Amino acid sequence: MSGSAKAPRDPTSTPQGEPPPGLTRRGFLGKGAAVVAGAAAVAAAVSPLRRLAPGDVPSIEKLLQKHYKEMTPAERQAALDCIARAVEARYRLRPNVQDPPPLDGVEFVYALNISRCIGCRKCVYACVKENNQSRSPQIQYIRVLKMDKGSIDVETSDHHYYPPVVPEHENYYMPVQCHQCKKPPCVKVCPVEATWQEPDGITVIDYDWCIGCRYCEAACPYWARRFNFAEPSLPADEVNPDMSYLSNRPRTKGVMEKCTFCLHRTRRGQLPACVEVCPTGSRKFGNVLDPESDVSYILRQKRVFILKEDVGTLPRFFYYFDERGSRYHEPMAPAEQGGEK
Amino acid sequence: MTELPGKPTLNPLIIAAVFAALAVLLAAGPWRYQKPYNELVRPPAWATDISPVRRPILRPEIRIAGFTYRCSECHSLFPSPPETVRTLTQHTDVVLKHGINTRCFNCHNLTNRDTFVDDWGREIPYDQPQLVCAKCHGPVYRDWLHGSHGRVNGYWDATRGPAQRRKCVECHDPHQPPFPPMRPAPPPQTLRMGDQSFSPEHQGVTDPLRVYRHALPEGDKAGGLKPEPEMQDTAEEGWP
Numbered sequence: 315m316s317g318s319a320k321a322p323r324d325p326t327s328t329p330q331g332e333p334p335p336g337l338t339r340r341g342f343l344g345k346g347a348a349v350v351a352g353a354a355a356v357a358a359a360v361s362p363l364r365r366l367a368p369g370d371v372p373s374i375e376k377l378l379q380k381h382y383k384e385m386t387p388a389e390r391q392a393a394l395d396c397i398a399r400a401v402e403a404r405y406r407l408r409p410n411v412q413d414p415p416p417l418d419g420v421e422f423v424y425a426l427n428i429s430r431c432i433g434c435r436k437c438v439y440a441c442v443k444e445n446n447q448s449r450s451p452q453i454q455y456i457r458v459l460k461m462d463k464g465s466i467d468v469e470t471s472d473h474h475y476y477p478p479v480v481p482e483h484e485n486y487y488m489p490v491q492c493h494q495c496k497k498p499p500c501v502k503v504c505p506v507e508a509t510w511q512e513p514d515g516i517t518v519i520d521y522d523w524c525i526g527c528r529y530c531e532a533a534c535p536y537w538a539r540r541f542n543f544a545e546p547s548l549p550a551d552e553v554n555p556d557m558s559y560l561s562n563r564p565r566t567k568g569v570m571e572k573c574t575f576c577l578h579r580t581r582r583g584q585l586p587a588c589v590e591v592c593p594t595g596s597r598k599f600g601n602v603l604d605p606e607s608d609v610s611y612i613l614r615q616k617r618v619f620i621l622k623e624d625v626g627t628l629p630r631f632f633y634y635f636d637e638r639g640s641r642y643h644e645p646m647a648p649a650e651q652g653g654e655k
Numbered sequence: 656m657t658e659l660p661g662k663p664t665l666n667p668l669i670i671a672a673v674f675a676a677l678a679v680l681l682a683a684g685p686w687r688y689q690k691p692y693n694e695l696v697r698p699p700a701w702a703t704d705i706s707p708v709r710r711p712i713l714r715p716e717i718r719i720a721g722f723t724y725r726c727s728e729c730h731s732l733f734p735s736p737p738e739t740v741r742t743l744t745q746h747t748d749v750v751l752k753h754g755i756n757t758r759c760f761n762c763h764n765l766t767n768r769d770t771f772v773d774d775w776g777r778e779i780p781y782d783q784p785q786l787v788c789a790k791c792h793g794p795v796y797r798d799w800l801h802g803s804h805g806r807v808n809g810y811w812d813a814t815r816g817p818a819q820r821r822k823c824v825e826c827h828d829p830h831q832p833p834f835p836p837m838r839p840a841p842p843p844q845t846l847r848m849g850d851q852s853f854s855p856e857h858q859g860v861t862d863p864l865r866v867y868r869h870a871l872p873e874g875d876k877a878g879g880l881k882p883e884p885e886m887q888d889t890a891e892e893g894w895p
Contacts, residue, residue, distance in 0.1 A: 344667030351674030358681035427803070435840035439698035440705070451692035452845045473848055479836040543846050547695060583815030585807065590705045594834060595806030595821065607811070608802025616803055636804070637794060 367404075381507070382520040382559065390559075393522075397563050404564075405550040413559045414581035416514040422575050422630065423515075423602035425612045426489060429635040430596040433458050433480045433487030437588035437597065441491075444576060444587035445562040446554050448546030455540065455573040456491045456588060468621075490621065491588075492517065492538035492573035493629030500530035500539060500572075509570070515630050516577050518560040519570055526568040535625045539572045575599070602630075693844035702840040707806060707825040713782040715769035730768035737765055752831045762787050762829070788823045799823070 379385075379393055394411045401409045438456045447453040459471035463486055471488070481487065498517050501509050508523035509530060531539040545567040557563040558578035565571050576586035580599070589597045600607035609632075612618065616634040715726040729745075737760055743749065751757060764770045770778035771787045779786045789796035798804035799820075806826060810816035826834060 341667065344671065347671035348667045348674060351671040351678060354678035355674045355681060358678040361682060430804075430834075432834065432837065433839060434702075434837050435842075436702045438843070439702040439840050443698045443703045449697060450695040451690075452696055452843060454843050454845055457843070457848065474842045476839060476842045478838060480839045481836065540845070544690070544692060549695065549697065552697065580811070583810045583812030585809065585811050590808055591703060592806065593708050593826070593837065595804065595826065598802065598807075600802075600811045608807070611801040612803050615801070616798075634803075636798070 376522070379522055381523050383510070394559060397557070397559065401553070401555075401557070401564060405548070405553045407550065407553060407555055409553070409555040409557050409563075411557045411559070411563060412578065414578060416512050416516075417581055419603055420601045421515045421603050422494065422580060423600065423609045423613070424494070424575065424631045425598040425609050425616075425618070426631070426633050427594075427596040427598070427635065428486055428488055428633050430594045431458075431487045431489060432594055432596075433460060433475070433482075433485075434593060436591045436593060437489060440587040440591035441573070441576075443552065444554055444579075445574075446548055446557070446564055447540075447571070448542065448544075448548060448565075449552075450547045451544050453540045453542070453546070453571065455538070455571075456489050457537070458487055458489045460485045461488050488621075488633065490536055490538070491631070492534075492575075493536050493621070493627070493631035494573075494575060496628035496630065497626065499533040499535065499625075499627060503529040503533040505529065512560075512577075514577075514581070516574050517572070518574055518577070519572060520560070521563070521565050521569045521571065524569040526570065528570065530570055535622050535627060536629075539570050541570055542567050692846050696841070696844060699840060705808065707821050708835065708837075709825050709828065711784075711824045713784070713822070713824075715781045726768040735759070735765070749830050753829070756791070762790075784824045784829065785822050788829070 373396075375392070375396055379396075380389060382390075382393075385393065390413060394413060398409055398411045401407070401411070435458050438454050438458065441447070441455050442449070442453070445455065447455070457473050459468060459473055460475045460482070461468075461471050463484055466488075468488075468490075475482070475485075494515050494517055496511075496515070498511055501511055501517060505527060506523060506525055508525070509517060509519045511517045526541065528541055531537075531541055542565055546565055548564060553564075554562060556578060561574040561577045576584075576588075580586055585599055586597075589599045598608050598612060600609040602609055602613065604610060612634055613632065616636075618632045618634045620629055620632060716723050717726065718724075756762075760772065762771055764772040764778055767778055770781060771784070773779050773786065774790055785796065785799065795804050802820070805823070806821035808819040808821065810818050823829070828835070
C-alpha cells in the first residue's frame with residue numbers, strides 16, 4: 315500500500331538534471347510556502363494586538379510608581395499628574411485630580427432608613443455617574459435588595475426586581491454597599507497591602523498596587539467589592555472630571571474597586587452622591603464624632619440594626635427604621651392582629 | 656502499514672496548507688469573540704437628577720391663565736364658609752386624600768388666606784409649612800429637626816458649606832401626603848449579579864450566585880410568617 319503510494323512520488327520529486335541533495339526547486343517552493351503560511355498564521359494569531367491603544371502599555375513612570383503610602387509629596391503629585399495626562403489622552407478632557415487628606419476629628423458613618431427606602435435605584439446610578447464606574451461591563455457599588463416584609467433573610471432577597479413602579483406593597487428594600495468596617499476582612503486578606511483603612515474610617519484601594527487576586531471580594535461578607543473583569547468602558551461625555559487618587563479616578567482591567575463614601579466629595583464637606591440623589595431622604599451621612607450630627611442623633615435615638623452583625627466586622631453602615639411603617643396608604647393589619655407595626 | 660525506508664518526510668505543501676488554513680481561521684474564523692457582558696448602559700438622566708420630587712412655591716400665590724394672584728386677592732372678595740366639606744368649584748386640581756384631615760381650614764387660615772393656621776388660631780407663615788405638618792405629625796417633625804427624617808442636600812460639614820434641609824412639601828403633596836410611587840431605574844446587568852441570558856453560552860446555566868425566587872420553596876419566604884388577610888390574593892397557596 316505504501317509502496318504504491320510511494321511509486322508515483324519518486325519520479326515527480328526527482329528532477330531530470332542532477333539535483334543538489336536536499337534542495338530542489340519544488341522542495342524550495344514548498345518549504346517557502348510553508349514558511350510564508352506559518353508567518354501568516356503567527357501574524358493572524360497576534361492580530362488582536364492591532365487593537366492595542368497607546369494607553370494600554372504602561373509607561374516606565376507608572377511601572378516604577380511606589381505604593382501610595384510610601385510616596386513622598388512630590389511623588390504623589392507626580393502620580394496625580396500622570397493620572398491627569400492619561401485621562402486627558404484617553405477622554406480628551408482635563409480632569410481635576412486631587413488627593414484630599416482625611417479630616418481631623420472626623421469618622422464617617424452612614425445610616426439608612428429602610429422604612430423610607432422605596433427601592434428606586436437612583437442611588438445606584440448616581441454612584442455610577444459620580445465614581446466613573448465602567449458602563450460595559452457594568453459595575454455598580456450599590457445593590458438594592460428587595461426583601462419580604464416580616465423577614466430579614468437576605469438569601470430570599472432579590473435584586474433583579476423591575477416592576478413598573480416601586481414600592482411594591484408586600485416588600486421592603488434594603489440597599490447594600492460597602493459598610494466601611496472597623497475590622498475589615500478585605501484588608502486583612504490582601505496579600506500586597508493594596509487596600510487599607512484610612513483614619514476617617516474609609517477603606518480605600520490603591521488601584522495601581524492591586525494585583526487583582528480577588529481575595530478581598532471573597533472575604534467581604536457584604537459582597538461590596540467589584541472586580542474589573544474587562545477593560546472598563548466609560549463614555550467620554552460622562553466622565554466626572556472631579557477625581558481623586560483613592561476614589562473615582564478611572565480604573566483599569568484586573569483591579570478591584572469599591573465604594574469609598576465618595577471621599578473626593580465627603581472629605582471636602584459634601585455629601586456622597588447617593589445621599590444627594592435619594593428622593594426619599596432615606597440615606598443619612600455624617601461625622602459620628604460630632605454629637606450634633608444627624609447620624610449621631612440616629613444612632614442614639616432610632617432603632618438601629620447592623621446587617622450580619624454576627625460576623626463581627628463592626629460596620630460603619632447602619633440601618634434604622636421609624637416607629638411606624640412609612641406607607642400609611644397600604645392596608646394595615648386589623649386591630650386583632652396587634653398594635654402598631 | 657509498513658514503515659518508509661530512511662527518514663520520514665512530510666510534504667512541505669501539506670505544512671503550508673495547514674498553516675494557511677490556520678491563518679485564515681485565526682484571522683477570520685467562524686468563532687467571533689463574544690463579550691460575556693452587557694453592552695454600554697448609560698445612567699438614565701432622570702435617575703441621577705438630584706432635584707426633589709416636588710417644587711412647591713412657598714408663597715401664597717396661584718397662577719391662573721398666565722397671571723399670578725395672591726390667595727387673599729380672591730378670598731377677601733369671596734369668603735369661604737368654615738367647616739367646608741363640599742365639592743370645590745375652584746381649585747379643582749386639589750385631590751384631598753389626607754386621612755381624617757378632610758377640612759380645608761385645619762391647615763389654611765380662614766381669616767388670612769395668605770397664611771396657615773396653628774392649633775390656637777395664630778398665623779403660620781406660608782414659607783414655613785413644616786410647622787403646619789408638625790401640628791399632627793409630632794414624632795416625624797422631631798425626626799426632621801434632627802435630620803433623621805427628610806432629605807438633605809449640600810454639605811454634611813456646616814463649616815464648609817450649607818446644608819439644604821428639604822421641607823415637608825418638597826417630597827409630600829400636603830393634600831395627598833403618601834410619597835408617590837415612582838418607576839425604578841433598570842436592574843443590574845453586572846457580571847456577577849446581572850441577567851446572564853444575553854450571552855448564548857450562558858444560557859441554560861444556573862449561576863449559583865443568583866437566587867431565583869421561584870426556585871425557593873414557598874415556606875422559605877418571609878420567615879414563615881402567616882400572610883395578613885388583606886394580602887391573601889398575592890400570597891401563594893403553599894402556606895402551611
